Amino acid sequence: MNQVEEESLYHSLEEEAIDVDCLLVEPRSDQVSVSSVWCFEEDNIGKCIKTEDASYNLGGSDSNINMECVDTTKLNALDVLPHEVGVENLLTSNGISPCDDYLIDIGYVDHGACIDYVSNEPLHVGNSSSESPFPMFRNKGNFGIQNSLTDSIPESECQNYFLGNIFGTESKTVDKFEDFSKSFIDEEDDEGNLPLQFAQTGMELTPFRQDLITNSAQEHGVGGITHKRSRKPTKRYIDESSNLTLKNCKKRKEPSSMSKVKMSTVRRVKSQNEVKPKENIQSSEISFGKAIQVPFISQCPTECEKISLPTTTENQIESFSSGSGDDSETQMMRSMTGGNQRKLHRLWTVTEVKKLIDGVAHFGVGKWTHIKKLLFSSSVHRTPVDLKDKWRNLLKASRALKGSRVEDEQKRSQPWRPLPKSILCRVRELASTYPYPREANNNSKISKSKFPIVPHVSFSEGIKGNKVPVV
């Protein structure tokens, strides 16, 4: 390229330049200015671009990183032409740099720490070496660009930027992740090495980590601002919180024309992979292959509870489960775990089974709501569906009992079915009287009459501990 071409190119670039100083004087929330020196290298030849001032329009909502910085770069001070630094290749047609899938992946597209990515491979930042395509992420302790970024942003704006743009309106997520980000930093060892999980996930060392460090720097930083900037919430967390909001908004599902099976699949997939709605990203370009895997701590209490519950005695369970505040407890647990949590598994006690059998004897199979209302009104956690399911299981158990020798069956099933033989017998008896809908088709329609003649059997009247039904 000859001199004339170079000059004309520079002029055209100059025309596109925006007033950087203006931006720096009155920085807007969506603009992050860089006042530090940028050094772009190409193949370590030593051709450097120095930009005194560069302004980035980070486009908070649309996640497009404009390349105004490139336009405003004073190329005349350099002997590097745009194509040599690969500038013209930086943006794809949709305005996202070729690296954006990586950025999106980590969720830091609109994060200042990612700026260097925009510059693509040939553009190295700071004292980067060539050992990696993204040297600043390989070199420990090289956080110059991030620091300069945050330095040049008024702190309040910086807060707003991160809290507003990264976390969107979900301010609660900020608090939730403060602790986690702290603990994450703590996981770093003395040499600044990353925890093993980074190496295992094959992630490049990341803006994410930088953010943490800047984060902690801000925590102890000047200005007396005690706000802590937190790391970006995981996709899972976002999804679960959004699901919670969604559930609150529309309580009941609308039957959609979409295949429900597909819907359920989508929902499950979403819970793992869904993008944060705040990020208006071209989803087709998103790749989650390198997503950060984060332990989801809030699951822990549930697990503990699940584990500890079966060890409680029957009476404890009874009193525990029949409380009126039970439902709220379940609800609270659900909301705590993001609304996506499975209902707490409660073992069916013998008393409950007796009540169920009683109810079936009284009202017949299929009147689950009836039974629920009359016999299980105190135990909120037992829904009619639960009763139905339990009855189904009881039938299964009783059939199994019938199939094999009673003693063997008892022995074999002892660990998982502590139900007394008598109860199973009773179930079997009732099953023949009130055939379960499916069996009703196969077997003879013995009794569809409302009140078939059945010996009135009531377990509930029996003495506690006495498993023998009272006839």
Next chain:
DNA sequence: GTTAGGG
């Protein structure tokens, strides 16, 4: 809203 049935 309830129930049946598959998962």
Next chain:
DNA sequence: CCCTAAC
């Protein structure tokens, strides 16, 4: 226990 179709 969850989910969904069918009623």
